Amino acid sequence: MTDGYRAAVVGATGAVGNTMIRVLEERDFPVRKLTLLASARSAGKKLQFKGQEIRIEELDENSFKQIELALFSAGASVSKLFAPIAASDSCVVVDNSSAFRMEPGIPLVVPEVNPYDVEKNAGIIANPNCSTIQMVVALKPIYDEVGIKRIVVSTYQAVSGTGKRAMEELSEQIRAIVDGKTIENEVYPHQIAFNCLPHIGKFLPNGYTEEEMKMVNETRKILGDPHIQVSATTVRVPVYYAHSETVNIETRKKITAEQVRALLEKAPGVKVLDDPEKFIYPMPLAATGRDETFVGRIREDTSIENGIDFWVVADNIRKGAATNAVQIAELLNEKKLIKRK
């Protein structure tokens, strides 16, 4: 592997960082040396990569001198501070945080949707929000065929999107209920076990949450169409992995459910599961650990002239984060956009 890159994962101990390491391995991304970076708290811990133990190093401003490619997943404040340092050291950054997504000049990329956008990068490429990624993967073939005027989306989001502590909190609450003990909550403002919280991210003055507005703004940027109208409601449900979404769209021209199914069946990264009478439809449990975006329940919505309804599910930690980031790295590699040091 002497022809691979000197790569780094920043935030290696988090749910996404951990999966980035797994996905680099699974997809056999060309890595000559993998550096794992994290906060002082995690430095010294060891993680496995391709059978080797790698000691986690503390992230600082000198971390990127030797690194050619860095995948960041350590939160927006870490990215804001360190991604520009990495970029100025000629290390190309794929950033999973929200820090740069809406910055003009920073590409926001889903490889199945807007791969060409990676080319105009100034050292940082943003990985979109999980709930946006799976929706645009499913929308892109329809958008290209008939155009899309408006999207109404409701989400059913897994606790892993909040991080490891949220997953533990759900498990602890379930165990407390089974054992008849007091239920505690710390990560979420209310119990998540056997509940639904219509609350993901901060509330904004317009009444929508940050998560909901990400779906509006990121969809426009990724599809390169500021005229697409999006209304989103994002909801946390007691599921560990994989986000589900009901998507209702108004297209510019008429398209049938059959045509949508045919388009999606040949779309990259999409797996159509749509034989409901045989109980075949996407579900978060079945999407867990998978890299595809699963689409089903495709039907014509006759409540408007050109309407389509569907249900889309993807593993939020994989396609919604780690896998998409590694796919961006693959694109950068193909297009020879990673500089050797």
Add this chain to the structure above:
Amino acid sequence: MTDGYRAAVVGATGAVGNTMIRVLEERDFPVRKLTLLASARSAGKKLQFKGQEIRIEELDENSFKQIELALFSAGASVSKLFAPIAASDSCVVVDNSSAFRMEPGIPLVVPEVNPYDVEKNAGIIANPNCSTIQMVVALKPIYDEVGIKRIVVSTYQAVSGTGKRAMEELSEQIRAIVDGKTIENEVYPHQIAFNCLPHIGKFLPNGYTEEEMKMVNETRKILGDPHIQVSATTVRVPVYYAHSETVNIETRKKITAEQVRALLEKAPGVKVLDDPEKFIYPMPLAATGRDETFVGRIREDTSIENGIDFWVVADNIRKGAATNAVQIAELLNEKKLIKRK
């Protein structure tokens, strides 16, 4: 209570039937004698009503000779067979099944929405589907003020809507997961614990489910407006009680979120919980065991000219079934539409 009615609950042992007995008691509905009816399997069992033990009797064609009011919740086939027999015995029926809901001439009533419809009854009044009831309670004040053109609704439905066995199945699956045992499913075609199933009711040729089409057709009938367009996606989530819904509407005239909030704050049966920055919004756990319809996350949807988004939650067994049925009985009593025998 010699001035009360001779009332019966048909399907007394089910989740809804049981709650009907509780709600008759709680609301002190005038009952002189309560008869509990069920299948042969449950006959002989005893249930409590106002401190008295009542022995369940087997339902047959002679059950209604002495009964003046019967609340049915034993499934559509039982209703189809026995509700007309009861009606022909001058016993007024409030039927919670889907058997008669869309029959012309049979009123489909939500007391906060179309109380006047009970008057034109021929002995049977249908109780709408749970997911429809809570939506129309929230929509009615908006409909009256500015009209509604189109509704896009996605549901997050509790397992109690399927019945007692579904609730046990969720509990058994949770316990199996905690104990590291094999997870079994029988009621649902897939595991419901930590999962979402985009599948409620049978699939129809248009790709929608029966549950989804109930939301379309019942909404039109209850609001008395065949022009309202509705697109619904109904999803089962691992919650025991209370359905949640994201509702996106296009009104005929402009209305602000503030105006909607003011209308709903004075609407009968509605409780507005809408101070999200203080983590105040409706949730299924908080709605469990309550009779109100809870509305929050009210905001203007700028993706169309006259758009409003909100989130509505209600206990599917109470307001979505038993409470609404008892409220219909109260209306019949007020309007002197229950015949004495």
